[in-house]
Amino acid sequence: MPEMNGLELAKVIHEKYPDLQTILLTIQEDDQHIQQAFQHGIKSYLFKTAGEKEVLFAIRQVAEGQPYLCAGLSDRVIKKIAIPQGANTKAEGIEFSERELEALQLIAAGFTNEETADKMFTSKRTVEGYRQAMIEKTGSKNSLALIAFAMRHGLLT
Structure with a gap:
């Protein structure tokens, strides 16, 4: 303006x-x-x-x-309120964005990409991008392996 x-x-x-x-x-x-x-x-x-x-x-x-x-x-x-200070958002040198972690929580809870997109007020394609980025960051083969990785590293609540 x-x-x-x-x-x-x-x-x-x-x-x-x-x-x-x-x-x-x-x-x-x-x-x-x-x-x-x-x-x-x-x-x-x-x-x-x-x-x-x-x-x-x-x-x-x-x-x-x-x-x-x-x-x-x-x-x-x-996240500022619910996640204790110093909580792990990094695992083995891999850093996840807040939106990626939000998507990961919903994916792990069993929501589809479309349902996750609705809950996050974003597009299905964006959620697919978050999922793919996390899979690539962690070297996981698929979503199930990504969830297992997140559980091992305390990224899921």
Whole structure:
């Protein structure tokens, strides 16, 4: 935006129209930006990569008066709360992203790629990419071997 950024606009909107429910669609992932957005009256924080289902879900939540934090961020918050500090996200020098670990948990729970995609508010193809990347990182032959690897290294809860 040429005259101001999204946070500045959110602040102006909140000051002029405090009852207006706003959703921020952004690429910013840092905690300070997120905190400022909610301080400036944002009711929902979504990444620009959010899929149609997640955007519609966020709109419904905000319309019902509920705040919404996108799946990628809520996953990060949950992991900060639920996973003890120093927990293993690396195994034998292999590092997994938070989204890969989220997909791995769902795959290990028996969900299909499509079901996993729905739960993660992403595409089936993205989930297939996470699965393939983890298989390649670990040198596993298939998904079953990947799950066995993850269990041996304490990556599954």
